[in-house]
Amino acid sequence: MGAMSDSKNLLRSQQFPAVLLLLAAALGLLLANLPTYGPIDAALGFHIAVPGVGIDLSVAHWISDGLLAIFFFVVAMELQYELTRGELNSFRKAVQPAIAAAGGVIVPIVIYLMIAGGEQTASGWPIPTATDIAFALGVLAVFGKGLPAAVRVFLLALAILDDIIGIIFIAVLFAHDLNWLYLVIALVGVVVFGALARQLPTERSWPIVTAMIVVGALVWGLVLLSGIHATIAGVMLGLAMTQSPAMQTRYALEPWVNGAILPIFAFTAAFVVIPAVSASELSPAFFGIAIALPVGKIIGIMTFGWLAIRLGSRGKKPALTIVDLLAAGTLGGIGFTVSLLLANLAFTDDAGIRDQAILGVLVGSLIAVVLSGIVVSWRAAWHRRAAAVGT
Incomplete structure (x- = not known):
């Protein structure tokens, strides 16, 4: 019982799920480029239908449309809390x-559009806009x-708003x-x-649960059949929850989301064959994403964030410096989960470009992880020294 409790607490931490997510993606990429590709690809392509309702999805789509809806359900409950009681519960805090x-x-x-704005690849422009809040907070931890x-609060609010935009x-x-x-x-x-x-x-909660x-399963099926991506069902249901049961539900689901759902999705999303081509033959989508994620997020968050803080300070010393915003920008470049989903959606009809876009997400996010590790470590050390001198 104690071991199970410890494992759940580990999966609720910020560091371990981020490592698990990275390992799952690395494993998917590795196995896709070994002789194991064939049987795993066949398994992911196997279709499972729900009789009589017109739902017939491959295993890969049951993961991206079904399991990931649970992830968005948990995300939406967190969004609701932050928008009502947390870091975004007023215009002043959110602006x-x-x-x-x-x-x-x-x-x-x-x-992205400057690099990959051609007819075949322009539809991938949403891919580098996402930030993986779980991964970014894991690196921060x-x-x-x-x-x-102030840095942590700013990053949390930034990532939450980024999630809303992605949704x-x-x-x-x-x-x-x-x-x-x-x-x-x-x-x-x-x-x-x-x-x-x-x-x-x-007193009798189980019948209601x-x-x-x-009802939740029916809503998911109806959203899927309506033509909207089924993960939006998770968002709507999460936002419909009231605060107390929402926090209890999120607490109960978090180990399953971090320990199973996200790693399974990361494995299947990263299960792509690395193209046997030279760098010059890679799709512009690859370069657009691999550059726009780390570079675009740093430039965008730093410049817009600096302007917002300067305008909002009204002559007072800003709570964050440009270097703190640099740290937030490097963390923002970790796209991963939502970027992988967007890559699958943007290029669903072109498997070749889709796979290169996924590789672009992995490369861009990995660059952002390395950069954020260096910058955040350096900035944290500076703040520790400043605090020591102050005391």
Whole structure:
């Protein structure tokens, strides 16, 4: 019992899940380029249907559309908390990281389109806009001991706003053949789900929890059939939860999300064959993403964040310096989970470009991990020395 509790606490930490995610992606990339490719690819391509409802997905799509919806369900509950009680619960708190987040979206898009704005690859522009909040906070936890709370709060708010932008991109850009009837019924289901959540906790919670699981599964299926990416069902259901049961549910699901769902998705998303071509033959999408993620995020977050803080300080000493914003920018370049999903969605009809885009996400995110480890360690050491001198 104690060992199980310890393992769950480990999976709720910030450092270990980030390492696990990186190892899973590395394993997927490795096995895709060994003789194991054939049987694993066949297994991921195997279709599983739900009889009588028109849902027929490959194992890979059950992971990206089904399991990942649970991840977005947990993310949405965290978003709801931060927007109502946390770091973004007022305009004053949200405006500075919101401006920085806007820069961290706009500049990567511009850089990507400058490199890969051709007809075949232009649709990949949303890919370098994402920040993997779990991975970024994991790196911050490993290397950021001594950083002031203002840096952590700013990064958390920045990553949360980045998640909101990514969710909007998925919902708006990748909807197809929209079926409004299914969508309306799904929205009714979300209302029912929220009403059930408001009955928790009670002395007899299990019947309500069972009903919520059934309603949640129905909403997921309806959103999938409506033409909107099914992960949006997780977002809607998470936002419909009330705070107390939402925090309990998030706490219960977090070890499963960090220990199983995200590593499984990272493995399947990174399961791509490295093209046997020279650098000159690689798709512009690869270079656009690999450069726009680390470079675009740094430039965008630093410049827009500096302007926002300077304008908001009104003659007072800013809470963050340009160097602190540099650290936040390097962490923002870790796209990973959401960027991998966006790569799959943006190039779903072109497997060759999709695989190179995924490689671009992995390379760009790895560069950002290395840069952020160096910059955050250096900045944290500076703050520790400053605190020691101050005392």
